[in-house]
Amino acid sequence: MTDPKQTFDVAVCGWWYGKNYGSILTYYGLNRAIQNLGHSVLMVHEPLGYNGFRVEWPDDIVSMQFAERVGYHTTQQMHFTELPRLNERARTFVVGSDQLWNPLIGRVNSDLFLDFVSEKNNRVAYGTSFGNRGTKKFTPDFIATHAAQLQRFKAISVREGYAVDTARDIFGAKASLVVDPVFLLPREHYDELAAKATVAPEGEYLSVFFLDPTEEKKAVAQGIADKLGLEIIRVIPNPDDGIEHCRTLWADEPRAQILDEDRPENFLRTYKDAEYVVTDSFHGSAFAAIFEKPFSSIFNTKRGADRFKNLMSSLGFDETRRVRETDSHEDIAANPHVTREIDYSTARDYISSGRESSMAWLKEALDPSTTGSAALYPRQKLTLTAPEFATGGSGWKIARRGKQTRLRVARDGAVLGNLVWTDLPEPLVAGSAYQLRIDWTPTTDAKKVNIHVRNPETTRFRVVGAVNVEGARGQARTDTLTFTVSEPGFTQFMLGGVHFTGRRAGADIRSIEIERIPTGALAAQAPAKRKGGAPAGGFSSQAKALALKDSERQVRSFSHARSADGVSGAQARMIFHAHAIEKGLSRSNFRPGFGGRAVPGLSKEMNAWLAADRDISDEFLQSSAAVMKAYFDRHDQLGTDVSHFRQLFSEAAQDLIDGTTHSEGGVLPAGQVRELVGEVENEDEERSFLDVVYGRRSVREYTSEPVKDEEIARAVQIAMQSPSVCNRQGARVHQFEDPDVIKKVLDIQGGFAGYEMPPRLLLVSADLDAFLFAPERNQPFVDGGLFMMSLLLGLTQVGLGSVPLNTAMGTEKETKIRELIDIPDHEVFISFIGVGHFDESVLVPRSKRTGVERALVQHKDA
Structure with a gap:
C-alpha cells in the first residue's frame, strides 16, 4: 500500500479493482498512458458508505494481485466523506473509463463525478461512458445533481459517439470522442504482458471468452470450432468465480480446455496465440482487434449492445463480426464471415490514428499549465435589477422606485392586448433552453399570471410559463420558469394586463435573471406535486414517473443481490x-x-x-x-x-x-403436513377454514387488551405457508408498537383518520433481492399479496382483528415513511396492517361481495 502522505500528479478514480478482465486492462491502459506522458499516478480505491453496492474488496482478488505485480500506487478504501483529503495528494483527478456515468448501475455515485475535488485542482474524464444509447434513464434528480458537477470539469472525453450528444444535450457539457483506454497502448506492450503468463497454450485452438456463458453461446462456439476444423477449444473464464461454472458447462465437450488460473497475463496470452476468438465481451472484442485475430462477437445485450455496435463501426467491421446466441450450427456453417481471413486495414488505421489523437487530447487535458472548461454554457446569471419597462400605450403606469420597478395597470387596463415589456440582456437562441427567475411582488385577484417572451421586430410573443399567484396578492416572492425557444428573434420579457385584476393591480419587479441551460436540464426541474406527493399531470404522466422510480429500484436491487454483501x-x-x-x-x-x-x-x-x-x-x-x-x-x-x-x-x-440432520428439504407425500408449530394461548384450533375466511373483517377499532408478540409471530408463521416463486420467500413483516411511530406513519399514509391508533402496526414488504430475473418484475407484488392475504387470515385465526392499509402512494410519502421507520431501499411496500384485539359487537362495513359469476369465467369446449 502506498504511503498516505506521498503526492502525485494524477489520481485515477474508477473500477480498476473489479473482477473483470475488461475493467482491469482498461485501467491498466489508462495508468500506463498517463505515466508515458511523464506523470506520476495514484489509483484511488472504491470509497465506502454510499449504499449497499459499495463493498469492501479483499486484497487477494485478481485485480489487486495484478495491481501489486505491475506496481500501482493505490489508496486504501475509505469512507466517501474522507475523499476531500485526496486534494492534498494530487493536482489532477481523472475519472474513467467504464460505464461510470450509467445511472442504472447501483455503484454510480457522486464520487465518480468528482464532487469531492476542490476548485484548486483539475477534473478530467477520459473515455467515460453513460452506458447504452438513450436518455430516458436519466432522472430529474440525477441530471440536476450531476450536470453541475460535469460542468466543473476542465475536460471531458467519452468513448461512444452518441455520448457526445448526451453530454451536450442532457448535461450541458462539451465532450470529445476518444478511443477506449486499451487502445492507448501499442500491441507490443500487451505482448510483453502476455510473455509473463503462467500458461503456454499449444496447438491451433479456438479461444472462448464469455462474460455470461450459456448453453446457447457454448453451442455457437462449438459450431465455429467445427466450421474452422479446430480440435482444441480454450475457454477463458471470467475471473468473477467463473472457473467452476465453465468446467460444468463444458464438461461434455472433449475439446474444451479450461484456463484454470485467473490472471490478466494469461488472458492476453490465450488471446495472442489463438487461431480464432469468439466472445460476448466488449473488451474481449477489442483485444481480438489489438492482436488482429479473426473473431466473432456476440453483442451482449445484458451489458450494452450499443457499445458493441459503436466499436464495430469504428473498426470498420459493422455487423460482419457479429454472431447471435440463437445461431444454429447450420447458421454458423453458412455465415461467410466466420473465416480466418479478415481485413484489418481499417481497424489498424482506426486504432493507430485514434491512439495518436487521444494521447494528444490526454496530454493537453493533464497539462497543469493549460486551462479549460467542459461547461457548454457559462453558468453566469444575466441579471436585470429594477428593469426599465415600456408599453405601447397608456394602459400601464411605470415608475422606478429605488431597487424595484413598479408596474400598475391603468383603469380598465385588464384587457387583452395591453402589454408591458423589458429588453433581455441577450437575444434568446432558437433551439436552446433557458431558466428565468423573477423576484417580484404581484398584486392581482387572478389565480395565475402568464409570463411571455416577445419579438420586437414582429411583435409576436409566446407564453413560456404560468405562475400560480392565487392567495398571494401583495406578497413578495421569487418564481422560476424553464422553457425552450423554438424560433429566433425573442429579446424581451413581457406581461399582459389581462392577468392583473382588482384594486391597484400590477407588480413590483426587483430583478429578472436569465440563464441558458442544457436542454436535458428541463427534465431536471422537479415536477409539480399534487396533495399526497403524486406528480402533477394526467394519469399517464404520473404512472410513467412512478414506474420509472420502481424500475430504478429494481435495477439497483438486481445489482445489490449480486454484490459481495448481497446475502438475500x-x-x-x-x-x-x-x-x-x-x-x-x-x-x-x-x-x-x-x-x-x-x-x-x-x-x-x-x-x-x-x-x-x-x-x-x-x-x-x-x-x-x-x-x-x-x-x-x-x-x-x-x-x-x-x-x-x-x-x-x-x-x-x-x-x-x-x-446434515435438517429434514426440511427434499420431497414428502402431498398429504403429509410440511411443518408443525406451537399453539398460541386462547387460539381456537377448532375453527374451520370457512369460519376463518368468512369471519375475517376489516376492523378499525380495538380494545385496550395488549397484543402479544407470540400471537403475531404465530400469524406470520401461518402466512409463511403461502406459495412464492421457486420458494424464494421474499416477503418481510415489520412490526411496530411505539404509539408515536404508529401515529406518524399512519398520518403520512392517510388511511386511518378519525380512529384511535391501533395497538400494533405491521408493514408487509417484499425483498427485491429475492427476485433474480427481469421477467419477474411483478413477482414481488404477486408473492407479497399472497403472503399478506395469508397473514390477514392468520391474524383472524389467532383471534386478532386487523385492517389492511394500502401503500398506493407517491414517492414523497414513501420517502418520508422510509426515513421514519428505516425500511431498506431494496424492499418494496405491499401493505400496512393495523392489528389489535376487538369487541365482536363493534360495527364494521358490510363490504358486500358480488356474485361468483362476475369473477369466474368458464371456458368450455365448443
Missing part, C-alpha cells in the same frame, strides 16, 4: 436451484442423473457462501444441504453414479451435506 440474493439463488432439484425429485417419472443446470448452480452458491465464512446455520443453506443429501441418497438407492456432481461441491459443502 445469495439465499435466493440457493433456494432457486434447490427448489428446481426438489421438483426433479418429486417427479413420478423420475429421471436419474437430472440437474445439469441446477446442481452446478447450487454448488456454486453453497461453495461461495461457505468460502465467505457466512452463517453455517442459515436456514437456506441448511435446506439446500438437505436437498442435496436427498438427491445423493436417492441416486445411491438407484445405483446411479452422480459423483461428477458431487465433485462440484467444495470439501466444506460435502461435509455439510453428509452431516
Whole structure:
C-alpha cells in the first residue's frame, strides 16, 4: 500500500479493482498512458458508505494481485466523506473509463463525478461512458445533481459517439470522442504482458471468452470450432468465480480446455496465440482487434449492445463480426464471415490514428499549465435589477422606485392586448433552453399570471410559463420558469394586463435573471406535486414517473443481490436451484442423473457462501444441504453414479451435506403436513377454514387488551405457508408498537383518520433481492399479496382483528415513511396492517361481495 502522505500528479478514480478482465486492462491502459506522458499516478480505491453496492474488496482478488505485480500506487478504501483529503495528494483527478456515468448501475455515485475535488485542482474524464444509447434513464434528480458537477470539469472525453450528444444535450457539457483506454497502448506492450503468463497454450485452438456463458453461446462456439476444423477449444473464464461454472458447462465437450488460473497475463496470452476468438465481451472484442485475430462477437445485450455496435463501426467491421446466441450450427456453417481471413486495414488505421489523437487530447487535458472548461454554457446569471419597462400605450403606469420597478395597470387596463415589456440582456437562441427567475411582488385577484417572451421586430410573443399567484396578492416572492425557444428573434420579457385584476393591480419587479441551460436540464426541474406527493399531470404522466422510480429500484436491487454483501440474493439463488432439484425429485417419472443446470448452480452458491465464512446455520443453506443429501441418497438407492456432481461441491459443502440432520428439504407425500408449530394461548384450533375466511373483517377499532408478540409471530408463521416463486420467500413483516411511530406513519399514509391508533402496526414488504430475473418484475407484488392475504387470515385465526392499509402512494410519502421507520431501499411496500384485539359487537362495513359469476369465467369446449 502506498504511503498516505506521498503526492502525485494524477489520481485515477474508477473500477480498476473489479473482477473483470475488461475493467482491469482498461485501467491498466489508462495508468500506463498517463505515466508515458511523464506523470506520476495514484489509483484511488472504491470509497465506502454510499449504499449497499459499495463493498469492501479483499486484497487477494485478481485485480489487486495484478495491481501489486505491475506496481500501482493505490489508496486504501475509505469512507466517501474522507475523499476531500485526496486534494492534498494530487493536482489532477481523472475519472474513467467504464460505464461510470450509467445511472442504472447501483455503484454510480457522486464520487465518480468528482464532487469531492476542490476548485484548486483539475477534473478530467477520459473515455467515460453513460452506458447504452438513450436518455430516458436519466432522472430529474440525477441530471440536476450531476450536470453541475460535469460542468466543473476542465475536460471531458467519452468513448461512444452518441455520448457526445448526451453530454451536450442532457448535461450541458462539451465532450470529445476518444478511443477506449486499451487502445492507448501499442500491441507490443500487451505482448510483453502476455510473455509473463503462467500458461503456454499449444496447438491451433479456438479461444472462448464469455462474460455470461450459456448453453446457447457454448453451442455457437462449438459450431465455429467445427466450421474452422479446430480440435482444441480454450475457454477463458471470467475471473468473477467463473472457473467452476465453465468446467460444468463444458464438461461434455472433449475439446474444451479450461484456463484454470485467473490472471490478466494469461488472458492476453490465450488471446495472442489463438487461431480464432469468439466472445460476448466488449473488451474481449477489442483485444481480438489489438492482436488482429479473426473473431466473432456476440453483442451482449445484458451489458450494452450499443457499445458493441459503436466499436464495430469504428473498426470498420459493422455487423460482419457479429454472431447471435440463437445461431444454429447450420447458421454458423453458412455465415461467410466466420473465416480466418479478415481485413484489418481499417481497424489498424482506426486504432493507430485514434491512439495518436487521444494521447494528444490526454496530454493537453493533464497539462497543469493549460486551462479549460467542459461547461457548454457559462453558468453566469444575466441579471436585470429594477428593469426599465415600456408599453405601447397608456394602459400601464411605470415608475422606478429605488431597487424595484413598479408596474400598475391603468383603469380598465385588464384587457387583452395591453402589454408591458423589458429588453433581455441577450437575444434568446432558437433551439436552446433557458431558466428565468423573477423576484417580484404581484398584486392581482387572478389565480395565475402568464409570463411571455416577445419579438420586437414582429411583435409576436409566446407564453413560456404560468405562475400560480392565487392567495398571494401583495406578497413578495421569487418564481422560476424553464422553457425552450423554438424560433429566433425573442429579446424581451413581457406581461399582459389581462392577468392583473382588482384594486391597484400590477407588480413590483426587483430583478429578472436569465440563464441558458442544457436542454436535458428541463427534465431536471422537479415536477409539480399534487396533495399526497403524486406528480402533477394526467394519469399517464404520473404512472410513467412512478414506474420509472420502481424500475430504478429494481435495477439497483438486481445489482445489490449480486454484490459481495448481497446475502438475500445469495439465499435466493440457493433456494432457486434447490427448489428446481426438489421438483426433479418429486417427479413420478423420475429421471436419474437430472440437474445439469441446477446442481452446478447450487454448488456454486453453497461453495461461495461457505468460502465467505457466512452463517453455517442459515436456514437456506441448511435446506439446500438437505436437498442435496436427498438427491445423493436417492441416486445411491438407484445405483446411479452422480459423483461428477458431487465433485462440484467444495470439501466444506460435502461435509455439510453428509452431516446434515435438517429434514426440511427434499420431497414428502402431498398429504403429509410440511411443518408443525406451537399453539398460541386462547387460539381456537377448532375453527374451520370457512369460519376463518368468512369471519375475517376489516376492523378499525380495538380494545385496550395488549397484543402479544407470540400471537403475531404465530400469524406470520401461518402466512409463511403461502406459495412464492421457486420458494424464494421474499416477503418481510415489520412490526411496530411505539404509539408515536404508529401515529406518524399512519398520518403520512392517510388511511386511518378519525380512529384511535391501533395497538400494533405491521408493514408487509417484499425483498427485491429475492427476485433474480427481469421477467419477474411483478413477482414481488404477486408473492407479497399472497403472503399478506395469508397473514390477514392468520391474524383472524389467532383471534386478532386487523385492517389492511394500502401503500398506493407517491414517492414523497414513501420517502418520508422510509426515513421514519428505516425500511431498506431494496424492499418494496405491499401493505400496512393495523392489528389489535376487538369487541365482536363493534360495527364494521358490510363490504358486500358480488356474485361468483362476475369473477369466474368458464371456458368450455365448443
